[in-house]
Amino acid sequence: MNKDLKSNGDLNWLQLFLCGGALFSMHFGASSMVWPMNWGKESGTSVLPAYAGAFITSLLLVFIAYVALARGDGSYDKITRRVLGDRFGKFYTRLTIAILGPFYAIPRMSAAAWDSVIQAFGLNPDNKIMLVIFTVVFYVITYFFLMNPGKAMDRISSILFPVLLVIVILIVGKGLLYPIATPLEKVYEGSAFAYGFTNGYATAEILCALIFGVVIFNTLKNKGVEESKMTRNMIKVGIVGIAMLSITHLAHMLIGASTGTVFKDLYYTSLYTAVAMRLFGTVGGMLFSGALLLAALTTAIGMTSGCAEFFVDTTEGKYNYKQCSIVILILSVIFGSLGLTSILGILGPILDGIYPAAIVLVLYYAITPSLMDKKRLNACRWAMYASFVFGMIDMVWKYLVKLNLNPGGIVDLYESIPLTKSSLAWMPVAIISFIIGWLTYKAKNIDSEVDAEMEKIDKKDSSYKKNKGTQI
Structure with a gap:
């Protein structure tokens, strides 16, 4: 029996805590660390209902994503192609991995x-050479933690998580014991719950969970957890990690x-840095800068590891884990050197556009009985297609607004649709499409070619449960 496991084959309590801590660290990242404080500032005396809304979309749905992966018994690529088919499924997963990985989310970390470093240490924000040097060093360190995909979470849990936890406890502890001022009324119109719900949705943490799932799986497999016990251990790790994240939020x-x-x-990173410096002086700014650096590093490690594993799998071993990791990190250096404002402005709407379909996928695998029932798969396919198309329309709308364009009045027309400004207009469309897909399904229309395609997807060695020699 592996020393990391209990007699029944499950992770022991210490290993469960450390794996959950690593999962927390990967999700904590830059956005999950700095966004909640901003939500609290804007909510004031309505902070608790705002937290309730944010809990559903930025925490509960993230946990549900891990349940979906466990119930789907496969990787993100595999469970997506079961619903969308081989061709469009590959297109969608590769698009999301590329955006979530080296073209947006990973560079956003550095x-x-x-x-934060600029503000805490009073550096010149216009010094691009220092930005490039910092970015290169950041991803060199990231690569060190990626040298063995099965041990990525172990390195995070044993090295980065303890340090990050101590810094966060210091800042949070003093901040709660010694409030800086008296809370005011919320600064926005509408309900605080709706505010929290829509802002939590904007973190796009569900897509991160779909990528981190493979990192968790590799870790558990490396510790000797058997396939028959994998599902419940993945869910346990998810519970521990999301519980930690819920408390810090x-x-x-x-x-x-x-x-x-x-x-x-002040907002986001600037707000958090200012709070830390108010609580601990200059040392506080350095503490926060160090905590954010560690949080961003753990997220970058988890994302890069998951993305590399994805491309190893989808290229059927044509490229190995080391090659994929290096390419991802080189691209991350290039885009990270653009700076945070440019990254968010240029690529942010694309992430918002691909996100709705992922939510539909996660909810289907998490709560639907008889996952492989073709009638249910057909309904989910309709909902994913509709939410993806609506997400793309939403993306175009956001770019038009950014460019201050309104050709033919289409921006005004789109904004007249309910829930548009909260980026949730796709929800009723997805629900209606699911119903249509359910009602229009006819078994005789599912011919042997579709059956053969589904069988091919399920049999293909595209899950991460098989050893394909991705170790470096």
């Missing part, structure tokens, strides 16, 4: 960390609410 939102008008014109 860029956000750099913004609430604490940061409460601290943000307690800032009142002290930092009226």
